[in-house]
Amino acid sequence: MAEQAQLARQLEEDVWVLDTLYQGKPGVIASYLLTGPDGLALVDVGSAASLETLLAGIQASGHDPAEVTRLLLTHIHLDHAGATGPLLRHMPRAQVYVHSIGAPHLIDPSKLIASATRIYGDQMETLWGHMEPVPADRVHALEDGDTVQGGARTFEVVYTPGHAVHHVAYADRRRAEIFPGDVAGVRLEGIDYVRPPTPPPDLDLELWSASIERLRDLRPRALYLPHYGPIYNVPDHLAQLSERLYAWGDLMRDGIRAGRDDHALAAELAAVADPEVAQVLGSNDPVVIADATLRYELATNYLMSAQGYMRYYTKLHPEALA
Secondary structure (H helix, E strand, O other): HHHHHHHHHEOOOOOOEEEEOOHHHOOOOOOOOOOOOOEEEOOOOHHHHHHHHHHHHHHOOOHHHHHEEEEEEOOOOHHHOOOOHHHHOOOOOOOOEEEOOOHHHOOOOOHHHHHHHHHHHHHHHHHHHHOOOHHHHHEEEOOOOOOOEEEEEEEEEEEEEOOOOOOOOEEEOOEEEEHHHHOOOEEOOOOOOOOOOOOOOOOOHHHHHHHHHHHOOOOOOEEOOOOOOEEOOOOHHHHHHHHHHHHHHHHHHHHHOOOHHHHHHHHHHHHHHHHHHHHHHOOOOOOHHHHHHHHHHHHHOOOHHHHHHHHHHHOOHHHHHH
């Protein structure tokens, strides 16, 4: 029973948070199970390396994976969509919904896999498993303003670039709840610290700020974060995300101007952010602090964050580096 409670936790009558136990760590990457009379839905599905854990989580919630009829993907990064292809073998009725820019890369993930392999090398299989193509007839391309059913809910599709050009949020206007993907940042449960996930190649601070404003304008009472869990103090959360997104940007801009490489820039981020996390924790226990910093790093690591800012400034704002 303890293991089942860890894998699946009911948040509302029709919403379960499923822990994919990424790299064996709890509370890093979530999938959300939505229930309803027309079948189940998942919002984001984690990596292919966590496939069996996700299936076990669905079963731990008391449901059958074969009852899943819709996979709603916020974007196609491997920690959100990597399990899509292999999942469909267990979900014969499931249809996949994703932004139109991301849809071709689910049908033919070769470029996505090649790009990730250049970054992760021989760790690729361990970290992310094997991503499989999704049959084209099971993929539905979404645009801003579309509506899509998930469980018992009807969602408005909100295009939210900034973290990725293929990013959407799913807004349930009736309940004032949003499944925002990574555009709402990373905040691990029990730790009031929002870390902006800023990997290359699509980081765009201006677009991200506009996406945050779109979330604010919807006045949600709750955000369901993939990293990790529900957020109910939404205004403070989004304010913290916006502030840190630009504070990190200023730090990275100055470091790039000074000629630092990506590893040096990542070390600068860690030197600033890790003590902030420790302060928020209010603990002097090195084990507690080390566990929190490790889980944040698994959710969004400093090196890729630094690389994202490097690409942003060199591609979009070279004048800022003069």
